Amino acid sequence: MEMKNTDSRLSAAAPSGQKRWVSWLTNFLLVALLYGAFAVPIANKSINRYYSGILIMICINIILTVSLNLVSGFLGQLVLGHAGFMSVGAYTSALFAMNSGLPIGAAFPLGLVLGGLVAALFGLVIGVPALRLHGDYLAIITLGFGEIIRVLILATPFTGGARGLTVKTRISRQPSVYFTWAFFIAALTVFIVYAFIHSRHGRSVVAIREDEIAAEAAGVNTTYYKLLTFILSAFLAGVAGGLYANHVGALTPVKFDFNYSTELLVMVVLGGMASITGSIISASVLTVLPELLRDFSSYRMLVYSIILIIVMLFKPSGLMGEREFSMKKLIGFLRAAGAKRRKPGGGKGGA
Amino acid sequence: MDFLSQIVNGLGIGSIYALVALGYSMVYGIVQLINFAHGDIIMVGAYVTYLILVVGGAPLWAAVVASILFCALAGVLIERLAYRRLLSQNAPRISLLITAIGVSIFLENLFQLLFTSSAKSMPNLFPGPPVSLGGLQVGRVTAITLVTSITLMLLLQLLVSRSKIGKAMRATSEDTGAAKLMGISTEMVVAFTFAVGSGLAAVGAVLYCGAYPLINPYMGNLLGLKAFVAAVLGGIGSIPGAMFGGFLIGVAESLTKAAGGSQITDAVVFGILILVLLCRPSGLFGSNVREKV
Numbered sequence: 001m002e003m004k005n006t007d008s009r010l011s012a013a014a015p016s017g018q019k020r021w022v023s024w025l026t027n028f029l030l031v032a033l034l035y036g037a038f039a040v041p042i043a044n045k046s047i048n049r050y051y052s053g054i055l056i057m058i059c060i061n062i063i064l065t066v067s068l069n070l071v072s073g074f075l076g077q078l079v080l081g082h083a084g085f086m087s088v089g090a091y092t093s094a095l096f097a098m099n100s101g102l103p104i105g106a107a108f109p110l111g112l113v114l115g116g117l118v119a120a121l122f123g124l125v126i127g128v129p130a131l132r133l134h135g136d137y138l139a140i141i142t143l144g145f146g147e148i149i150r151v152l153i154l155a156t157p158f159t160g161g162a163r164g165l166t167v168k169t170r171i172s173r174q175p176s177v178y179f180t181w182a183f184f185i186a187a188l189t190v191f192i193v194y195a196f197i198h199s200r201h202g203r204s205v206v207a208i209r210e211d212e213i214a215a216e217a218a219g220v221n222t223t224y225y226k227l228l229t230f231i232l233s234a235f236l237a238g239v240a241g242g243l244y245a246n247h248v249g250a251l252t253p254v255k256f257d258f259n260y261s262t263e264l265l266v267m268v269v270l271g272g273m274a275s276i277t278g279s280i281i282s283a284s285v286l287t288v289l290p291e292l293l294r295d296f297s298s299y300r301m302l303v304y305s306i307i308l309i310i311v312m313l314f315k316p317s318g319l320m321g322e323r324e325f326s327m328k329k330l331i332g333f334l335r336a337a338g339a340k341r342r343k344p345g346g347g348k349g350g351a
Numbered sequence: 352m353d354f355l356s357q358i359v360n361g362l363g364i365g366s367i368y369a370l371v372a373l374g375y376s377m378v379y380g381i382v383q384l385i386n387f388a389h390g391d392i393i394m395v396g397a398y399v400t401y402l403i404l405v406v407g408g409a410p411l412w413a414a415v416v417a418s419i420l421f422c423a424l425a426g427v428l429i430e431r432l433a434y435r436r437l438l439s440q441n442a443p444r445i446s447l448l449i450t451a452i453g454v455s456i457f458l459e460n461l462f463q464l465l466f467t468s469s470a471k472s473m474p475n476l477f478p479g480p481p482v483s484l485g486g487l488q489v490g491r492v493t494a495i496t497l498v499t500s501i502t503l504m505l506l507l508q509l510l511v512s513r514s515k516i517g518k519a520m521r522a523t524s525e526d527t528g529a530a531k532l533m534g535i536s537t538e539m540v541v542a543f544t545f546a547v548g549s550g551l552a553a554v555g556a557v558l559y560c561g562a563y564p565l566i567n568p569y570m571g572n573l574l575g576l577k578a579f580v581a582a583v584l585g586g587i588g589s590i591p592g593a594m595f596g597g598f599l600i601g602v603a604e605s606l607t608k609a610a611g612g613s614q615i616t617d618a619v620v621f622g623i624l625i626l627v628l629l630c631r632p633s634g635l636f637g638s639n640v641r642e643k644v
Contacts, residue, residue, distance in 0.1 A: 072445065076445055140579060140580075141621075141628075151618065155615070301459075302461060308452070309433055309457065312450040313436050
């Protein structure tokens, strides 16, 4: 939903401090505007609980999709157990909030961070053996991890096993308050991922995707960057899990199965590998769509799989490819269109 | 004696893993693709056997032959429809993997729609008393499984090392471009590899149903994953490696179960995978190939 729109290539070409400042302000205003557009109707109850619940799920899925895109789209490694990291974060933060004894105002944010950190720790343990190797081992190991973590949650006593875990202490049952949390954490996630990708580190990550051997030859520490990206992604998934735990109030291991990991992958692939905007759009659409097509639910995974195959065969880069939404480009486009209308046939205009 | 019979049981289930692992290994050796749909081919094979045997009332051998043929055809069809376009374009590996995942989910959900998600129970495929092997009582299913799979593996080894198509397979695996220049129809070789691998998976399915007579649309998931672990453990791309890896995984699993850890067997299998990847990433029998630019 939120669009990050600093065009780094332009600002890198002309690093004038003022322009960057303007661009930051536009982004900030845009996010605030978007927040207002949803928060006001939620607060004065013109949107009911069902719809505000969907909006919160959209925020959570955006965090998950953008963080998965970080590894799958930008780093070019397939992860099939993203829901596993999410479940680690969900259980950790829920158990922390219930047992720490802190007031919920402190326990909730701390629990989110802790959930993220524990998920990141799991990411480290899995990533070290898998990422040292070339090839597709990460996919298979994360797939196995996702299944194992589910079995372990079922087998350990303090997680409630198959009966599930009721999250007794929740930050708020008010949708307006909770939407604010979810929205700004999602916005922060998008910002973090965007900033990471457009930093020096991010360029190394993209270089690894393009050609690992060439990147290594150019002096990029490939293992380090692969691990760093993977851990960051796991951390964000853990945070999303914590948000999810607080949102639904009841956790069952079944929710975090392979199907959910696949659904997240479909969101990434459909939106566009290596497009944050694409991830945000497809996460939003694919969260709303199943709610609209409830009768259709038994065919959902079948359709998802066909979409996955067809997109891979005919447009492997996804719908958005690597393109991002940018205010600057939009304004430039509008100016060009306006100039065209004033002066028919006059080609270029705008920035 | 109890320990010995656990080992034999482990070898039995392990030889099924080995049969399935061969499919992964051969395909990976030729097109460098982890064929995620391979596990689901086992499920397809099990359902075809069930349909012909129980619904159609045909004898076992007919069901097995039909299942092998159907799976081989399915394997070729999947390669033709889902993978070939990407393979011929030299698409990035991640696209191929995602396509393979897509095929796997497609098969699982298709069969769930067709046959519902509730498990179907298979009749006893290999009835009869246990076999006595040098004083050791071995279950009939285990004995049949062991003999069948070892025979098939030897035949496959012969096929790859002696026959003309085997030579073409080895050449394609070594260097696809050069093989093409030598007049080998590499597309045909790839299709043949998928057919053989899927046929072996169908045999694996029948043997698996002999030991665990419940089939459901998701049965191939974990079975396929364990077989893949076996293939990696033995060194992916190597036929003796896949056999050895399968036996090792099977024995490790049955010993864990015997030690009272039946809940954590899957965790043990993946623990083994992680250990192998840490210590000897190319597997026990694999050769360490340097990557070339």
